[in-house]
Amino acid sequence: MNFQELILRLHNFWGQQACIIQQPYDVEKGAGTMNPATFLRALGPEPWKVAYVEPSRRPTDGRYGENPNRLQHYYQYQVILKPSPDNVIDLYLASLRDLGIEPEKHDIRLVEDNWESPTLGAWGLGWEIWLDGMEITQFTYFQQCGGFDCLPVSAEITYGIERIAMYIQNKESVFDIEWVDGISYADVHHQAEVDYSHYNFEAADVGALTSMFNICEEEAIRVAERQLVQPAYDYVLKCSHLFNLLDARGAISVTERTAYIGRVRNLARMVAREYLEQRKRLNYPLLKDENLRKQLIIEEEVL
């Protein structure tokens, strides 16, 4: 199974589970969780089911294309099921079967792993899922997002698709993954990995990035004050990525680090609050089940 087919199979599987197959979000980000289709939609009472591929950037993980297992740019396959269904693990295992991984032939484990993102003010409990000792998926029940309690709780499934592809294709290096017939992962991404590693670690202009961070922070606040939720969130994402770049560049001391994280977290909270208020003003359009809506209104009045 080539890389492309793997993605298509996951799309197909989760599409059949009534997930919206959304496309990647067009702002740089560290993980699929930061896509507004997760970060914002996980907030508030409205049900939501979505699956998408998310290009994810971790500037500090760059290895100039020399390490067979580390990349500063890779892909996550992200699924959000809100509320978390009772059979969510069975669904996940069925998706593996769809990829040709038969659980009974392997050793699949759910090993405790608690996820936390200090920059997003988000955390959840769950597992890393092991396939014969290799972590292939992060599974999280979101408890808080942007500092707000999640109700209902979403289940987040994040597949490491390069790892799964390496396993299925029996490759020792991520760069050897066959993307489509005759084209490897290296063909698509290797030179960019090298270039970005140089950029992240050596070439990035600290002064310029610092100014950009400050400008983006101001813009996020200004836009959020006008209740323009997603435009404001774009600038939160930019801040987060700029912070990661500065960090990779070695430009952030330990004392400053905590302060930077705090600044991004404040922005994330602000946007989360704006989003919750906006959805309420809109009367929760995704609450299509009238019984659920009534029940929710009763609960809100009680609170």
Place this chain on the structure above:
Amino acid sequence: MAQDLLLEIGVEEMPSAYMPRVLKDLKDLAQKNLAEARLSCGEVLTWGTPRRLCLWVKEISEEQEDSFLENRGPKKSIAFDANGNPSKAGLGFARSQGVDFRELQIREVGGVEYLFAIKKEKGQAAEQILPGLLLKVIHSLSFPKSMTWSYYQTRFARPIRWLLAILGDKNLEFNIENIKSANYTYGHRFLSTGALPVASIDDYFRILREHYVILDQAERKKMIWQQVQEVAGEAGGKAMDNEELLEEVVFLVEFPTAFYGEFSPSYLDVPPEVLTTSMIEHQRYFPVYNNEGRLLPGFVGVRNGTDYCLDLVRAGNERVLKARLEDALFFWKEDSRKSLEEMSTKLKDVLFHERLGTLADKALRLQKLALFIGQETGLGQPEELQRSALLCKADLMSSMVYEFPELQGIMGRYYAAGSAEELEVAEAIFEHYLPRFAGDKLPSSAGGIVLSLAEKADNLMGFFSIGIKPSGSQDPYALRRQALGLVNIILDKKLSIDLKLVFEQAYLGYKDIDLEKSREVSVKELLDFVYQRMRGVLLDSGISYDVLDAALSRPPFDLFETYNRAFKLQEFKKSPVFEDFMVVYNRVHNLSRKWESEEIDPDVLLDESEKNLYRKLPGLQQEIKTSLKAQDYTRALELLAALRADVDQFFTAVMVMVEDEKLKAARLGILKSIANLFNSMADFSKIV
């Protein structure tokens, strides 16, 4: 007829670390709630796997015991009229209780007689009580971290997916959110499908076994360890005996199958601690050693399932470990290119704690404090101590320790050796973290001992001076462990050192930092904290409470001296002259307790017995002083006991509290002088 109760809480995979505690709590809570509900029962057992918590209560009584409600009414004196007939008040009480007046009883409370209405409440059937009781037990379970799921409010470690509850052959019905208790269970996640109806408790155990679930954790543990040893043996080695790892694996699998995997011998160039950390911490494998205790290029993994397609599982695990070891080898080579001193230059960029400066600041403080402690104890060479202190945190800047934090100190020693540092320096760098956990070894080199004391004193002082102290179960910086380490090192190495001076010196190290508490307060709080650990150590080694209180009531700045003193006191309590000793003490102490002065005017003394004591005093004082200096407490104690005859004579011959103030002062002066000799060793008024 008494019947057995079975409860199974089906969950998504529980964190393995929670399980031992949860199983204990489940048992305790069940027992407690049954007792409170007046239901008797036999043995209570709990079992657990990653996917289930199981409670088995044997022989629960069919009904609750009847209970008696006792309501107190008016005093007897007003419940009857002058003719001995029930008064209005008495009848009123009977009516309010719904009983006949004649059924009321008279009981005495605090010497006064009252009317009592005793009402019997018939016990209900266990079947009716248990559903609510089980719900309460389940909701009372607590976890280090708990969560909610879907739209529900219930908190648990992981979502609850099914509930099985049967009493004998009957279902007990209750529900948690959308889950209704029923009489079915589930087997192994991958080796069984669908719900499995359970007709009886015996049936339950049989069904689970048939569906690849070894329910009893003790049985799983035995199976795993046996398999692990066998598999390692077949490969010509011995598996590492690691209780913690074994316990964890027990709660990661429902049906264990051990297998052997290999890696390239070329990775054996990496220090063995790195390899075992990678195997244990990241992959939960058992490392394997040959007969000489050297690592073999292999490991034992434990699969959750049978041996079906085991080769596939083995191959997968070998690949994962290879990638990990490849990383480790890369870090090892990369780090080895730099000297430890080069690494240490980066310490200035890393905070020790946000309010306590950087690691470079810390290294600087440790240099000074180590020099001071070295001087006080006479241990270590000044140059080596300084060098070790300067470099002891440098390995935190290596890629390896960044990746494997638990290797701090261990890597420092390797990198020091690789950077051609003195052997003593390398050893001190490793040892300054010792002891790292309860039962860990203590530092043994001179430099290691000094630097380890300095490290602990500096950590403790830093946190205490900004108001961070352990409270309850909260001790994020492991300050209790460090204080205990400090005590154990001093006692084990028989070090004579004044802790008060050490802590004052440690406080000085933070002089450029804005601390919350003054030196006096910080030192005092810290000393108290250390004494509490010291008390624990002494009690554990067999010193009784009274001796401990007596010995610790002198400022025990020198822990080893205090320890010795307490031991000698404890021994002396068994001595034949101990009685004499206490008589002397009590007689001189009782009268002179409120007297301050040791002054004696010899010219006013009248009786031979007091002149005798007066003459003997200077020699005695001198001898006791010498004995104490030599820490020969037994000798000092015996000298005081030997005063019995003279003191008895004195009290027979004279009255102390005479009207002649001068004479009284002289006699009290004699007693005070003797009492103070006692007090210089311990507060004997605490001895029972």
